[in-house]
Amino acid sequence: MSKSNQRNISVTGTIEFSDLQLTPPKDYAAGIPAVKVALNHVFKEMGVVKGLKGLGAMNQKEGFDCPGCAWPDPEKPSKVAEYCENGAKAFAEEATDKKVNASFFAKYSVEEISQWTDYQIGKSGRITEPMVLYPGKVHYEPISWDNAYKLIAEKLHELDSPDEGIFYTSGRSSNEAAFLYGLFIRAFGTNNMPDCSNMCHESSGVALSETLGIGKGSVKLEDFDKAEVVMVIGQNPGTNHPRMLSALQKCKENGGKVISVNPLEEAGLIRFKNPQEFKGVVLGGEQLTDVHLQVKINQDISLLKLILLKLAAIDKEEGTVFDHEFITTYTDGYESLMEHLQGFSEAELLINCGVSEEKINEVVEILAHRNKIIICWAMGLTQHKNGVNNIKECVNLLLLKGSLGKEGAGTCPVRGHSNVQGDRTVGIVHHANKNFNKAIKDTFGFDAPTHSGYDVVKGIQAMYEGKAKIFMALGGNFVSAASDTEYTAQALQNCELTVHVNTKLNRTQLTAGKTSIILPTLGRSELDVKDGKTRFLTVENSMGKVHRTKGMLRPSSENLRSEPEIIGNIASAYFNEGHVVNWQELGNNYELIREKLESVVKGFQGMEEKSKGTGFYLPNNVRELDFSKLPNGKAQFTCCELPEHNIADDEFLLMTIRSHDQFNTTIYGMNDRYRGIFNERRVILMNEEDMQHFGFTKFEVVNLTSNYNNQERKALHFKVIPYNIPRGNLGAYFPETNLLIPIHEYADKSQTPISKSVIVKVEKID
Ligand SMILES: Nc1nc2c(c(=O)[nH]1)N[C@H]1C(S)=C(S)[C@@H](COP(=O)(O)OP(=O)(O)OC[C@H]3O[C@@H](n4cnc5c(=O)[nH]c(N)nc54)[C@H](O)[C@@H]3O)O[C@H]1N2
Ligand SMILES: Nc1nc2c(c(=O)[nH]1)N[C@H]1C(S)=C(S)[C@@H](COP(=O)(O)OP(=O)(O)OC[C@H]3O[C@@H](n4cnc5c(=O)[nH]c(N)nc54)[C@H](O)[C@@H]3O)O[C@H]1N2
Ligand SMILES: [Mo]
Numbered sequence: 001m002s003k004s005n006q007r008n009i010s011v012t013g014t015i016e017f018s019d020l021q022l023t024p025p026k027d028y029a030a031g032i033p034a035v036k037v038a039l040n041h042v043f044k045e046m047g048v049v050k051g052l053k054g055l056g057a058m059n060q061k062e063g064f065d066c067p068g069c070a071w072p073d074p075e076k077p078s079k080v081a082e083y084c085e086n087g088a089k090a091f092a093e094e095a096t097d098k099k100v101n102a103s104f105f106a107k108y109s110v111e112e113i114s115q116w117t118d119y120q121i122g123k124s125g126r127i128t129e130p131m132v133l134y135p136g137k138v139h140y141e142p143i144s145w146d147n148a149y150k151l152i153a154e155k156l157h158e159l160d161s162p163d164e165g166i167f168y169t170s171g172r173s174s175n176e177a178a179f180l181y182g183l184f185i186r187a188f189g190t191n192n193m194p195d196c197s198n199m200c201h202e203s204s205g206v207a208l209s210e211t212l213g214i215g216k217g218s219v220k221l222e223d224f225d226k227a228e229v230v231m232v233i234g235q236n237p238g239t240n241h242p243r244m245l246s247a248l249q250k251c252k253e254n255g256g257k258v259i260s261v262n263p264l265e266e267a268g269l270i271r272f273k274n275p276q277e278f279k280g281v282v283l284g285g286e287q288l289t290d291v292h293l294q295v296k297i298n299q300d301i302s303l304l305k306l307i308l309l310k311l312a313a314i315d316k317e318e319g320t321v322f323d324h325e326f327i328t329t330y331t332d333g334y335e336s337l338m339e340h341l342q343g344f345s346e347a348e349l350l351i352n353c354g355v356s357e358e359k360i361n362e363v364v365e366i367l368a369h370r371n372k373i374i375i376c377w378a379m380g381l382t383q384h385k386n387g388v389n390n391i392k393e394c395v396n397l398l399l400l401k402g403s404l405g406k407e408g409a410g411t412c413p414v415r416g417h418s419n420v421q422g423d424r425t426v427g428i429v430h431h432a433n434k435n436f437n438k439a440i441k442d443t444f445g446f447d448a449p450t451h452s453g454y455d456v457v458k459g460i461q462a463m464y465e466g467k468a469k470i471f472m473a474l475g476g477n478f479v480s481a482a483s484d485t486e487y488t489a490q491a492l493q494n495c496e497l498t499v500h501v502n503t504k505l506n507r508t509q510l511t512a513g514k515t516s517i518i519l520p521t522l523g524r525s526e527l528d529v530k531d532g533k534t535r536f537l538t539v540e541n542s543m544g545k546v547h548r549t550k551g552m553l554r555p556s557s558e559n560l561r562s563e564p565e566i567i568g569n570i571a572s573a574y575f576n577e578g579h580v581v582n583w584q585e586l587g588n589n590y591e592l593i594r595e596k597l598e599s600v601v602k603g604f605q606g607m608e609e610k611s612k613g614t615g616f617y618l619p620n621n622v623r624e625l626d627f628s629k630l631p632n633g634k635a636q637f638t639c640c641e642l643p644e645h646n647i648a649d650d651e652f653l654l655m656t657i658r659s660h661d662q663f664n665t666t667i668y669g670m671n672d673r674y675r676g677i678f679n680e681r682r683v684i685l686m687n688e689e690d691m692q693h694f695g696f697t698k699f700e701v702v703n704l705t706s707n708y709n710n711q712e713r714k715a716l717h718f719k720v721i722p723y724n725i726p727r728g729n730l731g732a733y734f735p736e737t738n739l740l741i742p743i744h745e746y747a748d749k750s751q752t753p754i755s756k757s758v759i760v761k762v763e764k765i766d
Pocket of ligand 2: 171172173196417478480481501505521563664737738
């Protein structure tokens with residue numbers, strides 16, 4: 001409990017166990033149960049008619065972009081439905097008929113709501129009107145839109161410096177909203193733009209920029225049809241990117257091989273029953289993974305180095321394993337890498353990674369004579385102290401094999417939020433960028449700040465220390481998503497003002513600043529009508545393609561505003577006409593925003609037209625094999641050190657992962673169906689031999705503690721369950737375990753919290 005503002009807010013809610021049940025984990029994903037589960041969620045939240053209407057429009061050319069993940073749509077979407085179970089759940093969650101309105105807040109205080117679990121808070125429904133929480137008060141009360149804008153403007157003017165304001169973005173916002181938001185923040189005078197990517201793919205962005213000159217992936221969806229090998233490392237597509245399984249299926253049908261690298265045997269990685277095909281529904285589905293490497297948590301570098309060493313040995317004899325022509329023409333640092341690799345002992349690398357040598361040899365054999373290779377990865381690689389190096393080691397492999405800039409090959413960081421990539425492209429970046437600033441000056445006539453701002457971790461520290469006093473969030477659930485929950489909650493509560501532009505109620509609105517304002521906004525699926533005309537917005541998918549998204553359901557309240565309008569109005573209230581930009585006009589006119597975006601950001605020219613249908617690709621230098629911006633004009637090999645873990649005998653390495661029934665901090669339900677875990681989220685996945693060794697029994701209730709710099713953090717009450725996970729490793733769900741991750745433990749260079757390798761102890765409760 002933290003007690004600032006005299007409000008007594010719980011960051012976990014009341015902890016109670018329900019009836020935990022286990023079944024053997026599934027060895028396949030999707031199929032009929034997935035369709036049934038999806039429809040149940042949708043119909044329960046909004047009824048059959050609205051539900052079917054919404055699902056029918058999702059990911060269709062004239063419809064709205066799925067609010068789930070950022071996996072691209074096929075060029076020819078299937079006629080029936082182009083969504084997955086989790087997309088349907090994301091839609092159900094957004095289009096729910098339940099409402100959070102003034103009478104809801106009159107009935108429940110923030111203190112009372114904070115005693116609920118995240119699941120209960122999320123299920124309360126959509127926020128339907130602007131609300132304000134005044135200093136010392138515990139009930140939000142209604143406020144008019146105009147008064148809300150005025151109050152925000154007043155508080156912004158009270159700051160001693162624009163750098164006392166922090167402006168967070170989550171990845172659901174459209175390109176138009178994000179561009180306008182970034183523009184306003186710069187006009188206001190700061191680059192304090194923490195973004196959900198700081199906790200997500202920032203390590204990918206840094207590693208790819210340094211080695212290949214662009215912070216994004218290089219593959220297109222159709223490359224999966226032509227790939228000879230797809231490696232899926234540190235990613236759980238069956239749950240988090242189910243539509244990716246269709247791409248893997250195609251790769252297999254065309255003779256490709258799939259290799260998975262994961263401490264867990266995730267269902268979607270093993271077999272896939274495609275619900276859109278007869279054989280997938282009725283027959284056993286298709287085997288997807290050819291070889292599964294059950295690596296220990298954060299030992300991917302050891303594993304990859306071992307694979308590289310073995311490939312190098314064969315290349316020495318045969319000379320054709322590595323693409324020497326590619327290496328000579330396009331890369332820098334080959335000799336140093338070869339020398340560096342020779343410094344490692346194969347035996348040591350083998351022990352580190354914990355995988356059988358036989359399996360590694362199988363993979364080496366597959367890779368040796370194939371060179372159309374795609375590497376896909378997600379949070380299993382990015383959220384470690386050495387997250388950036390993990391990805392650089394993957395790039396080493398691709399460069400050695402010449403697997404870039406050709407069809408069927410390349411990098412594929414699989415993005416999370418459906419427009420997280422677009423938000424970054426259009427300017428949500430905390431680093432100052434000269435070219436971007438110049439384009440703003442040329443287009444709008446004002447000077448953007450030239451000093452860099454705070455990212456997520458640094459922003460939290462600044463609020464905690466009183467250096468920042470206003471926090472505004474365009475979407476997201478900051479307190480539950482960020483590390484060190486108690487610390488982050490305190491940081492937010494220290495603020496003079498917090499502003500939450502959200503669709504739904506969440507814990508961040510409860511761990512509020514002295515004054516707090518909730519501004520309810522339209523969701524992806526909802527009609528956005530202005531002067532009788534339905535408007536569209538645009539998003540960028542995981543493969544750099546920009547396309548339109550247009551809602552079609554009646555908004556959950558008349559009193560919602562679109563994100564661009566909200567931003568335009570806040571900016572207008574702040575500048576009060578004393579600025580070169582007419583903010584209100586810009587916020588209301590998406591075509592005008594796009595016109596300006598075209599002139600500021602490269603690649604968007606002609607977007608008004610080009611965004612039609614399946615959309616257009618943004619420029620990508622890797623696809624063109626243009627490395628001119630990098631040292632010597634070449635792609636860069638990297639010599640990465642091995643990660644160091646000083647883990648005592650009674651300590652474990654914990655990865656904090658997603659269950660099948662959640663979207664980040666939004667908890668859809670209490671089941672993790674593919675892993676066979678039902679009715680309970682407070683569980684720890686532990687190897688059975690470790691359970692015996694340490695004397696833990698199945699379902700025993702324990703506490704987790706972490707101890708960094710002699711400071712202990714605790715997460716209370718989890719049930720131990722036996723699971724197929726490497727010894728010394730644990731798995732548990734986030735956000736429940738974020739209490740354990742110290743704010744100061746993050747990846748080198750990217751500052752992404754170490755959510756996948758937290759050193760913990762498991763304590764018995766007497
Ligand atoms: N349904 C649903 N879809 C989602 C989301 C969601 O919450 N729910 N979230 C969205 C977002 S924002 C994102 S970023 C993505 C996240 O997508 P993922 O990255 O797939 O999500 P995580 O559950 O964090 O899983 C990481 C995977 O990495 C493995 N792993 C953990 N540590 C290591 C390691 O050290 N090495 C290796 N090789 N593997 C490891 C875990 O076992 C797990 O399978 O999904 C997006 N899509
Ligand atoms: N321990 C641990 N922590 C993690 C992770 C992990 O793997 N382990 N993963 C990290 C990752 S990858 C990410 S991306 C972050 C996610 O961090 P966030 O993006 O901050 O969190 P979400 O849970 O996705 O945000 C959900 C909220 O977004 C709001 N919302 C939904 N749709 C819209 C919309 O269209 N507009 C607006 N304005 N609001 C909307 C709703 O109010 C909802 O409550 O969490 C990170 N935290
Ligand atoms: Mo993410």
